[in-house]
Amino acid sequence: MKKVNVRLGAGYDILIGAGLLAQAGSCLRDIGLGGKAVVVTNPTVKRLYGDTFEKGLSAAGFQVSTSIVDDGEEHKSLETATRLYTELSDFRAERKTPLLAFGGGVIGDVAGFVAATYLRGIPLVQVPTTLLAQVDSSIGGKVAINYGQLKNKIGAFYQPKLVISDINLLKTLTPQEMSDGLAETIKYGIIQDRELFAYLGSHLSEVLACDEGALETIVYHAAKAKADVVAQDELDLGFRNILNFGHTIGHGVESASGFKTGHGRAVSIGMVAACEIAVRMGLFSRSELNRLENLLLRAGLPVRIPNLTVEQIMPLMRHDKKIARGKFKFILPKAIGDVFITDAVSPSLVEQVIIDLNEKT
Ligand code: NAD
Ligand code: GLY
Numbered sequence: 001m002k003k004v005n006v007r008l009g010a011g012y013d014i015l016i017g018a019g020l021l022a023q024a025g026s027c028l029r030d031i032g033l034g035g036k037a038v039v040v041t042n043p044t045v046k047r048l049y050g051d052t053f054e055k056g057l058s059a060a061g062f063q064v065s066t067s068i069v070d071d072g073e074e075h076k077s078l079e080t081a082t083r084l085y086t087e088l089s090d091f092r093a094e095r096k097t098p099l100l101a102f103g104g105g106v107i108g109d110v111a112g113f114v115a116a117t118y119l120r121g122i123p124l125v126q127v128p129t130t131l132l133a134q135v136d137s138s139i140g141g142k143v144a145i146n147y148g149q150l151k152n153k154i155g156a157f158y159q160p161k162l163v164i165s166d167i168n169l170l171k172t173l174t175p176q177e178m179s180d181g182l183a184e185t186i187k188y189g190i191i192q193d194r195e196l197f198a199y200l201g202s203h204l205s206e207v208l209a210c211d212e213g214a215l216e217t218i219v220y221h222a223a224k225a226k227a228d229v230v231a232q233d234e235l236d237l238g239f240r241n242i243l244n245f246g247h248t249i250g251h252g253v254e255s256a257s258g259f260k261t262g263h264g265r266a267v268s269i270g271m272v273a274a275c276e277i278a279v280r281m282g283l284f285s286r287s288e289l290n291r292l293e294n295l296l297l298r299a300g301l302p303v304r305i306p307n308l309t310v311e312q313i314m315p316l317m318r319h320d321k322k323i324a325r326g327k328f329k330f331i332l333p334k335a336i337g338d339v340f341i342t343d344a345v346s347p348s349l350v351e352q353v354i355i356d357l358n359e360k361t
Contacts (some may be wrong), residue, residue, distance in 0.1 A: 002220040006139065007231040008159050008347060014139060014223050018212045020166040021052050022333060024100075024127065025060025031162055033098045033123060035197055037062040040111035041102040042071045045129050053102060053127070054307050065091040069107060076110045076146050083104065084114045088122075089195070098123040098161070104130035104177075105137035109152070111145030116158035125162040130173060130183025132264070133166040135188065135222035140230035140240075157235060165223070167215040178208070179300035180264025181213055185222045185248075186295060191245045192225035194337030204298050211245075241341050244318070245331040248272030250356065252317035256308045268301035269357070277351045278332040288336055304359040 001017030015027060028037070037057055039049065046068060057064050066085045069075050088099075099122055101111035108126055113300040115124035126138035140360030144155025164302070169245035170178070182200075199217060200207065205216035205332070229284035244245025253261055275292055293303045305313070317328060328350060334340060 002009050004220065004224045004227050006159070007228040008141070008234055012159060012163070014133075014159055014163040014165060015343065016165045016216055016219050017165065018166065018168045018216065020164050021127070021169065022056045023047060024053060024164050025062055027162065027164055028057075028062070028098065033125075033161070034061060035063065036091065036093060036097045037064050037100055038093055038097060039064060039066045039100045040069060040084060040101050040107060041046060041066065042069055042104075042107055042113070043212045044071055045103045045107070048069060049102075049129070049169060050315075053264065055102075059295075062274050065093075067108060071106075073106060073146065073151075074317045076106050077354060078143070078147065079234055080144055081114050081117075081145055082163070083109070085118055088114070091251075093118070093122065095122060098125050100125045100127055101138075101160075103133070104128070104131065105133045107203050108137050108143050109142075109155075110132055112134060112141075112158060112160070113145050113155060116156040121158065123330040124158060125131060126160045126163045128163065128165055130177055131170055132177075132184055132217070134167070134219045135181065136184045136226060137244075138163045138165070139226045141221055142236075142304060150331050159234075161334070163223075163306070165219055166274075167219055170215055171210045175300060176262075178184065182207070182299040182317055183264035183268045183271075183296070183301055185218055186292070186299065187245055187267065188222040188225040188331055190271065190336055191242050191294065191331070191339045192229065192337060193221050193275050194335075196221035196225065197295075199300075200293055204295065208299075238341075241329070242331050244329075244338050245333075245339055246274055247329055248318050248330055249273040249313070249350070252313040252345070253305055253308065255316035256312040257306060261302075261306055265302050268296050269303065271295065272303045273305075273353055273357055274332055276357065277349060278334075280349060280353065281332070284333045284335070285295065288333070290305050305354065306359055310354045310358075313354055314347075314351065 099115040128138035141159040144152035147153040250266040254266035
């Protein structure tokens with residue numbers, strides 16, 4: 001087992017290893033939790049792993065109530081939160097009753113939001129079950145629900161007491177869920193950890209075959225990278241923005257495709273586009289960009305923009321009006337493992353890169 005400490009407030013640990021789910025009860029006891037516990041999960045995760053998790057919790061003396069949230073982004077909603085408040089109240093959950101968010105990023109976000117607000121905050125434990133959730137969404141305390149068409153519009157910063165990442169759970173992900181998570185994992189290699197990037201380059205086939213050692217290594221490195229970033233800027237006021245590497249153009253592609261190009265795939269294209277901009281500005285080497293493209297392709301991710309025009313993409317790209325006065329804010333690489341934030345990219349360069357990266361050109 002590997003451990004990362006997140007240096008925020010009193011600090012909390014991220015435990016990473018194979019077979020941790022069955023030991024979750026004793027991990028919770030180790031940090032002083034006991035009595036009742038509420039598990040929030042979805043039907044898929046419950047069917048696959050619910051028994052193992054609940055048996056371990058009961059064996060450690062927890063009285064468990066399980067709430068189910070249906071699968072899908074549309075359930076990251078105020079309606080779901082309201083129902084969960086009712087179920088917590090019916091179970092007589094108290095200030096010390098931990099809420100265990102057991103699922104992917106959707107469950108982590110909505111259950112985290114409920115933990116942050118019920119009784120002004122009850123202990124939250126993240127038990128992430130997708131690669132994306134293990135390397136990204138379970139760490140750093142962003143919890144949220146969607147509001148109408150507005151994603152993550154209502155939320156809070158609410159750090160968990162513990163994160164338990166059992167890498168064995170990743171073995172049942174679909175290839176697409178795995179590659180979506182790999183897009184964010186590769187992102188951590190570029191923004192923060194050159195060693196992770198090199199490891200992915202030389203061990204990708206083991207990762208894709210769900211070799212336990214390889215999964216533990218990449219989740220550990222990416223979780224450590226995220227923990228280091230959020231510890232420096234918990235409230236996302238500046239430095240934490242580097243986590244948005246690949247998201248500026250990626251967001252435009254995802255939205256312009258009507259979400260047919262999913263988030264991980266859009267980030268993959270967005271990372272290539274950001275690197276291409278950096279190459280053309282003389283900041284980053286073409287051979288490093290070629291290494292990135294090669295890795296993304298091997299991970300089953302796209303590196304070119306699907307049939308979309310620059311006129312469709314640019315209006316939907318992510319602006320930061322407050323900080324960058326309506327300009328595009330880009331996270332650009334200087335080298336693999338070293339990025340910086342800038343608003344000094346000319347719109348004409350952005351436009352040309354989008355045109356040149358189109359699949360059809
Ligand atoms: P998800 O939670 O929808 O899970 C993807 C699919 O995988 C679901 O169908 C789920 O049932 C299934 N699944 C989960 N675990 C499984 C397992 N072990 N085996 C088989 N199937 C499994 O999607 P996601 O990609 O994990 O998360 C996306 C969400 O995360 C979005 O809502 C996004 O906004 C949020 N997010 C939050 C943060 C943050 O910092 N809070 C960061 C990134 C993304
Ligand atoms: N996933 C973005 C963040 O945690 O800030």
